[in-house]
Amino acid sequence: MAVDLLLGLQWGDEGKGKIVDVLTGDYDIIARFQGGPNAGHTLEFDGIKHVLHTIPSGIFHDKSVNVVGNGVVIDPVIFKKELDNLDPFNLDLTNRLLISRKAHLILPTHRLLDAASEASKGKAKIGSTLKGIGPTYMDKTGRNGMRVGDLELDHWTVKYRSLADKHEAMLRTFDVDIQYDLKELEAEFMEAVDRLKTLPFIDSEEYLFQAQKNGKKILAEGAQGSMLDIDFGTYPYVTSSNTTAAGACTGLGVSPGSIQGVFGIFKAYATRVGSGPFPTELFDKVGATMGKVGNEFGATTGRPRRCGWLDLVALRYAVQINGVTELMMMKADVLSGFKEVKVCTAYKYRNEEISHLPFNIEEANVKPIYRSFPGWKEDLTRLTKAEKLPKALLDYIDFLEKSLDVPIRIVSVGPDRKQTIMR
Ligand code: GDP
Ligand code: IMO
Ligand code: MG
Numbered sequence: 001m002a003v004d005l006l007l008g009l010q011w012g013d014e015g016k017g018k019i020v021d022v023l024t025g026d027y028d029i030i031a032r033f034q035g036g037p038n039a040g041h042t043l044e045f046d047g048i049k050h051v052l053h054t055i056p057s058g059i060f061h062d063k064s065v066n067v068v069g070n071g072v073v074i075d076p077v078i079f080k081k082e083l084d085n086l087d088p089f090n091l092d093l094t095n096r097l098l099i100s101r102k103a104h105l106i107l108p109t110h111r112l113l114d115a116a117s118e119a120s121k122g123k124a125k126i127g128s129t130l131k132g133i134g135p136t137y138m139d140k141t142g143r144n145g146m147r148v149g150d151l152e153l154d155h156w157t158v159k160y161r162s163l164a165d166k167h168e169a170m171l172r173t174f175d176v177d178i179q180y181d182l183k184e185l186e187a188e189f190m191e192a193v194d195r196l197k198t199l200p201f202i203d204s205e206e207y208l209f210q211a212q213k214n215g216k217k218i219l220a221e222g223a224q225g226s227m228l229d230i231d232f233g234t235y236p237y238v239t240s241s242n243t244t245a246a247g248a249c250t251g252l253g254v255s256p257g258s259i260q261g262v263f264g265i266f267k268a269y270a271t272r273v274g275s276g277p278f279p280t281e282l283f284d285k286v287g288a289t290m291g292k293v294g295n296e297f298g299a300t301t302g303r304p305r306r307c308g309w310l311d312l313v314a315l316r317y318a319v320q321i322n323g324v325t326e327l328m329m330m331k332a333d334v335l336s337g338f339k340e341v342k343v344c345t346a347y348k349y350r351n352e353e354i355s356h357l358p359f360n361i362e363e364a365n366v367k368p369i370y371r372s373f374p375g376w377k378e379d380l381t382r383l384t385k386a387e388k389l390p391k392a393l394l395d396y397i398d399f400l401e402k403s404l405d406v407p408i409r410i411v412s413v414g415p416d417r418k419q420t421i422m423r
Pocket of ligand 1: 008012013014015016017018039040041042043044294298299330331332333334412413414415416
């Protein structure tokens with residue numbers, strides 16, 4: 001049986017959590033394949049708003065199995081908090097939340113290294129979420145990391161100590177003053193590891209292989225977005241993993257041939273949190289209104305998200321890299337009331353008009369070229385049928401589908417599960 005992928009196509013926060021939750025009923029297994037607690041995936045239903053960071057967004061459906069794949073990096077401390085936050089829901093998690101033995105662990109010292117690295121960069125900082133993501137993936141590719149499976153060994157704390165000591169030595173090489181009490185951080189870490197160990201650790205690639213053989217349907221849940229991909233994003237202002245379709249193969253151990261649907265999610269406009277180029281960013285009242293109406297604050301860090309018009313050059317690139325088969329347009333409701341809606345269709349690049357994404361999209365290099373559409377006034381948040389969407393929005397959708405050559409199957413008109421229009 002097949003695996004479908006769900007990926008963010010912009011700079012993250014497209015609404016992946018919401019859509020995974022909406023689609024979970026159609027799947028047996030939801031599997032996160034990369035990233036870690038830098039992600040914040042928001043789910044809203046029955047008047048509840050809940051943010052998940054590492055736990056897959058299928059967790060609220062009692063029939064779904066949720067797998068944290070080998071490509072994910074897990075901070076036991078944050079993971080424990082996530083589990084604690086689920087307590088009030090009385091979910092039966094028995095054999096419904098499975099952790100890959102090959103997933104890497106974020107140590108308290110990884111977080112400190114992230115903070116030191118960012119502080120030492122000054123103005124050139126990445127604007128990371130300070131969750132230790134970069135240093136943990138560096139240890140993974142540097143072949144020094146600790147994995148979930150290591151926790152099953154008798155002497156895992158020896159390995160832990162040696163790595164943490166090495167990190168402390170590295171911390172001293174930064175010319176910044178990071179205050180910390182490692183004893184306190186480690187006490188919290190050890191307690192959280194004990195909680196993590198109450199969950200089943202699995203060989204997830206084998207589990208997913210057998211599940212496919214047995215006809216189970218799998219939805220792979222991405223984190224971040226294509227423009228934050230370590231290879232294809234706006235490097236170095238990216239995260240440290242492959243957020244694109246290929247990341248699902250390496251992050252779960254599923255073969256490329258098993259992938260069927262690639263669902264690409266994008267906002268009807270664009271946002272970015274953290275540093276880095278963003279050609280269509282708005283610094284005026286229009287951008288401020290998008291941020292206010294769209295409630296654009298980071299689900300993990302609470303930082304305000306930068307807002308701007310949809311960038312079709314970047315979106316087309318993401319559709320291409322991922323081989324997107326279906327699109328999902330989020331937050332169409334936020335654009336209600338704008339006199340005009342603009343889309344960047346090409347860049348002015350070195351006095352030339354280009355429609356592909358060049359190596360460098362810093363402001364000095366590219367200027368967006370816009371096409372303007374008439375806006376719509378109607379409140380969309382109560383609509384349930386595609387035919388009822390305002391004509392101006394349907395024209396906008398039609399233009400995007402033609403430009404991207406992929407159908408837009410879902411139009412989301414609010415944060416709640418129910419505010420989802422299928423086309
Ligand atoms: P994710 O990281 O991709 O899961 O997205 P986030 O949860 O970080 O950010 C998306 C935000 O938009 C959350 O607060 C969602 O509740 C909200 N949201 C999702 N879809 C819609 C929508 O169609 N309209 C509105 N107004 N909000 C939405
Ligand atoms: P979800 O899954 C939006 C951004 C950070 C920073 C850069 C690197 O909720 O869409 P990192 O902590 O990964 O080293 O930060 O990536 N970033 C995100 N932006 N949504 C996310 O996840 C993000 N995860 C990381 O703001 O610019
Ligand atoms: Mg998010």
